[in-house]
Amino acid sequence: MVDSLGYRMKFGVIAPSTNTSVEPEYALMQPRGVTNHFGRIVIPDDPVRNDKEFEQLLVNIRGATEEALDAVMTCSPGYVIMGMSAETFWDGAGGAEKLKKKMEKCAGVTVSLGSHACDAALATYQKLNKKKIKKIAVLTPYMPVGDKNVRKFFTDNGYDVVALIGLKSPSPMLIAHEPASKLRNAIMELNGSNPDAIIQVGTNLACSAVAEEAERWLDKPVIAINAATYWFSLRDAGIKDRMEGYGRLMAEA
Template identity: 45%
Template sequence: MTAPTLTGAGSPTRKGPKFALIIPSTNTSVEREFHRLRPQDCSWHTGRIMINAVALDSADAFGRFRENLNAALPSALETVMTAQPDYVVMGMSAETFWGGVAGNAEFETRVRALTGLEVTTGATAAGRALQAFGAKKIGVVTPYQPVGDEQVVAYFTELGFEVAAIHGLKSASATSIADETPGAIRAAFLAVDGPDVDALIQCGTNLEAVAVAAELERELGKPVIAINVATVWHALRANGIDDRIVGHGSLLKRF
């Protein structure tokens, strides 16, 4: 594995922020993708949320997953805080879209209260990334069931975006999200594209979409944003880190 290509990168001797990276215990994609995107003077320190209810194959199952996640979140935060991080990054996104803009704000407030630190969520990062490109009409890809897709559409609509189409892959469990193939992810992106769509965005952090999104962006000539890229970008910029990281789409190298 090669390190990301940087411009404006800091000295190897300069110690950058320690990021607390919070993910569900079922997630096997975030750490792989985030470490590929890491400037050399920053570090990720993972706190895993213990997930017992892994099924996502119905609205009821999705609800049980969310209840499990919210109940176990404080323990994951407590554990990772022993590393004395400087900032919290949520490597999970479904819960941050729930309840629209107010729901995401409440989630952020809860994390701040538990840690005393500022936080980047997937929902905030996705919205800011689309705004950075000036997008108005978007296509959205998720691994979710319709109950999750409804929350995502409501969130983006509340931010002022027109959601032209959304394609949920309906992954059966929190673990099986990571089993979705690059071909399936590519097809999902193409299914929500159109000549009048300004940008494509993917939600669901366990859906390993960074490479597919970067390739499609070059082919389509429009922003194609993987949520893990958006989340890293938002966290770095919020901490004054302006390194341009190339090879993973235009967001991290342009803004």
């Protein structure tokens, strides 16, 4: 017997309790027969005004992640998605690999990370466009210490980060309050550095629709982490359904 609704795949998703964007964005992209089941990393919505407070946010997340994973595994998902971003970039490519191995050991199933999904998205766009991507620009909601780790991840993977805008959102919950107009303006500013691709990270920034529109304006890859991570997880789990409205990855790859 299989799950009556998640008969193709039950995704377990780990996300901070303060995150109000990743769950609805994933829900919009789930194909028939695929269900998303969230385990919340319970953290306070403390102010984030500087690097020290941002690093404390990461301490809070790390302290509650395994408990959230244990909770979501009680529904026996076939695959786990890390629906949070900063930790998946921390300490660059090496840190991401360590995190993936740790989470998979705890979960006993495959675990996807947003950092790896963004890297896979860049590689896939190179195949779609038959054009090398070397220069990238990045949008984050983070403080400088978070931006430093995002930059390190992409540099470790061979990309030149030619521009980066960190929005310095004032708390983890308030990341979701950044308006679409602000995201659009930031993407346009990043495009002034003439990158081959633009990437948005931070799963509580509701950027999937903005990125999909920006791809049409700018005629280049604009990758939103939630769309990239859900696309990557579907494909990695063997689900090939395509859909319009969430960028070329979901529609064509």
